[in-house]
Amino acid sequence: xxxxxxxxxxxxxxxxxxxxxxxxxxxxxxxxxxxxxxxxxxxxxxxxxxxxxxxxxxxxxxxxxxxxxxxxxxxxxxxxxxxxxxxxxxxxxxxxxxxxxxxxxxxxxxxxxxxxxxxxxxxxxxxxxxxxxxxxxxxxxxxxxxxxxxxxxxxxxxxxxxxxxxxxxxxxxxxxxxxxxxxxxxxxxxxxxxxxxxxxxxxxxxxxxxxxxxxxxxxxxxxxxxxxxxxxxxxxxxxxxxxxxxxxxxxxxxxxxxxxxxxxxxxxxxxxxxxxxxxxxxxxxxx
Amino acid sequence: xxxxxxxxxxxxxxxxxxxxxxxxxxxxxxxxxxxxxxxxxxxxxxxxxxxxxxxxxxxxxxxxxxxxxxxxxxxxxxxxxxxxxxxxxxxxxxxxxxxxxxxxxxxxxxxxxxxxxxxxxxxxxxxxxxxxxxxxxxxxxxxxxxxxxxxxxxxxxxxxxxxxxxxxxxxxxxxxxxxxxxxxxxxxxxxxxxxxxxxxxxxxxxxxxxxxxxxxxxxxxxxxxxxxxxxxxxxxxxxxxxxxxxxxxxxxxxxxxxxxxxxxxxxxxxxxxxxxxxxxxxxxxxxxxxxxxxxxxxxxxxxxxxxxxxxxxxx
Numbered sequence: 001x002x003x004x005x006x007x008x009x010x011x012x013x014x015x016x017x018x019x020x021x022x023x024x025x026x027x028x029x030x031x032x033x034x035x036x037x038x039x040x041x042x043x044x045x046x047x048x049x050x051x052x053x054x055x056x057x058x059x060x061x062x063x064x065x066x067x068x069x070x071x072x073x074x075x076x077x078x079x080x081x082x083x084x085x086x087x088x089x090x091x092x093x094x095x096x097x098x099x100x101x102x103x104x105x106x107x108x109x110x111x112x113x114x115x116x117x118x119x120x121x122x123x124x125x126x127x128x129x130x131x132x133x134x135x136x137x138x139x140x141x142x143x144x145x146x147x148x149x150x151x152x153x154x155x156x157x158x159x160x161x162x163x164x165x166x167x168x169x170x171x172x173x174x175x176x177x178x179x180x181x182x183x184x185x186x187x188x189x190x191x192x193x194x195x196x197x198x199x200x201x202x203x204x205x206x207x208x209x210x211x212x213x214x215x216x217x218x219x220x221x222x223x224x225x226x227x228x229x230x231x232x233x234x235x236x237x238x239x240x241x242x243x244x245x246x247x248x249x250x251x252x253x254x255x256x257x258x259x260x261x262x263x264x265x266x267x268x269x270x271x272x273x274x275x276x277x278x279x280x281x282x283x284x285x286x287x
Numbered sequence: 288x289x290x291x292x293x294x295x296x297x298x299x300x301x302x303x304x305x306x307x308x309x310x311x312x313x314x315x316x317x318x319x320x321x322x323x324x325x326x327x328x329x330x331x332x333x334x335x336x337x338x339x340x341x342x343x344x345x346x347x348x349x350x351x352x353x354x355x356x357x358x359x360x361x362x363x364x365x366x367x368x369x370x371x372x373x374x375x376x377x378x379x380x381x382x383x384x385x386x387x388x389x390x391x392x393x394x395x396x397x398x399x400x401x402x403x404x405x406x407x408x409x410x411x412x413x414x415x416x417x418x419x420x421x422x423x424x425x426x427x428x429x430x431x432x433x434x435x436x437x438x439x440x441x442x443x444x445x446x447x448x449x450x451x452x453x454x455x456x457x458x459x460x461x462x463x464x465x466x467x468x469x470x471x472x473x474x475x476x477x478x479x480x481x482x483x484x485x486x487x488x489x490x491x492x493x494x495x496x497x498x499x500x501x502x503x504x505x506x507x508x509x510x511x512x513x514x515x516x517x518x519x520x521x522x523x524x525x526x527x528x529x530x531x532x533x534x535x536x537x538x539x540x541x542x543x544x545x546x547x548x549x550x551x552x553x554x555x556x557x558x559x560x561x562x563x564x565x566x567x568x569x570x571x572x573x574x575x576x577x578x579x580x581x582x583x584x585x586x587x588x589x590x591x592x593x594x595x596x597x598x599x600x601x602x
Binding site: 084094095099102104106107109225229266267274277281 | 398415
C-alpha cells in the first residue's frame, strides 16, 4: 500500500517536472513569467489528440510533430508578445510579462474553445488501461511511457544546453545577458529560440496530459499552477532542480491524498506552495 | 499644472460625478427602462466596485492581486449562508464584507510579505486552493429564503449596487488623497526608499488590502441578493479576478477614472459580443488588453490626457 502510494508519487512527480521544465527555461533565460504556459500545454494536448484521431498516429510517436508545431507557435508568440516587452524598463518587464501572458490566456483558451468546442477530450490508445506488475506494485503502461519520454526530453535538453553553441549561448544569456551580448551572442535570436523551446516543451507535456488525464479548453490554469509550484520549489529559473522539485511535489501530493482524500489533492500542493514562498523563497533545493 | 488649475479640475470632476450619479438615480423612476437595462447597469456597478477594489491594490501599490475572486466569492457564499439561516438580508450583506476582511487577515497577512511576482502567484494559488475547497464543501446550489423575491425587486438591487459603487468611489478617493495614498505611491515607486523614510510598507499594504477585500466582499453580498440562487463554485472562478483586472488595466492603473472607464468598456464589449459570439468576446478583450498594456501602459485615461495636451499645444 505505502509502496504503491510512493510509486504514484514518483510517476506523477516526474510528469510534473515535464510540465514545468519549459516555464523554468523561459524564466531562467528571459526573466519573463509566462502565465499562459498551461494554455500551451493544453494546445499541445489537442495537437496530439487530433493527430491520433484523424491520422491514427500513436500519441508517443506524435511527440516529435508536437514539438515542431509548438516550436513554431513559440516563435510566433515571441515575435508578437514577448519581443515588444523589451520597450519597457527592466524593472517593469516581469510585471508586464505577467499581465500580457494573462491576456494571452484569454485569447488562447477561448480560441481553443471556439475551434474545438469545450468538450473534455482524452486519448484511448490500445494500451491505455494496461498495467505492469513490478514486485506487486501496479504501474500503468502509459505512465511508464511518459516517464521514459520525460527522461529522454530532459536528457536531450541537457545535452543541447551544454554541448551546442546555441545551447551554450542560451545558458550564457541566462547568467548575464549584458556580458553575453558583449561577447557577440545575438540576444534576440537566443531569446527567440529559448521561447520556442519553452513552448515546445509545454506541448510535449500536453501529450502526456492527454494520455494520463484529459484536456479541455479551460484546464490550462491547473497546469500553469502546477508548473508554478514546481518552479518555486526548484527556485526561480533553476532548470536542473526542476526534476527534484517535481518529484517532491508529486510525493507530497500523494501523501496529502493518503491523509485527506483525493478531493484535496491540488489544495495540498497549493497550500504547501504558499508556505514555501513565504518561508523559503529561494527554493527548496537552493544552496 | 498649478494649484488653482488642479482644484478647479477636481471641482469640475465632483460636479460631473454628481450629475452622473443623479442621472443614474433618476433613470429608473423617470423612464420605463425595463429589466434588461437595469440588470446590465447592475453588472456595470458590480464591475466598478470590483475593478476599483482591484485597482486599490494593483494600481496604487503595484502589487497584482490575482486572488480577488476569493474575496468576492467568500462574500457571495457567506451572505447566502447567513441569509438562509434567517439573518436579516442587510445584516448578511454587511457580514459578507466582514467575512472577506477576516479572510484577508488570514490569507492576506502571510502573502503581504511577498513581493512582486511572488505575491501574484501566491494570491492566485490561495484563491484556487479556496475554490477547490469550497467546491468540495458546497458542491450544489444554495438558495435564499422564499420571501426574498417579494422584498427585493430588481429596482432595490439596482439602487443597492449603485449605492455600493458610489460608496466605493468615495472610499477610494478619500484613501488615495490621504496620507495613506501618498505612502502607497511612495512604496510602489521605490519600496526600499519609502522604508528608509520611515514609511512602513507592510502596514500600508495590509490596510489597503483589507479595504479592497471588504469592498469585494460587499460586492459579493449585493450579488447574492440580486441572484438569489447561487452556485458557490462559479463565484470563486478566476474569471471574477480577471474581469476587474482587465477593466482596471484597460481604463488606467492607479487612477479613479480608469476603472470606471474600463468597466464601461468591458461591460459594453461583453454585452455586444456575448450576444453574437458567446464567450468568444474574451478573444477580442484579450487582444485589446495586450495592446493596451504594450502601447498604453497607463490605459485609456492616458490617451485622453495625451490628446488634451496635443490640443493645448496646438492652440
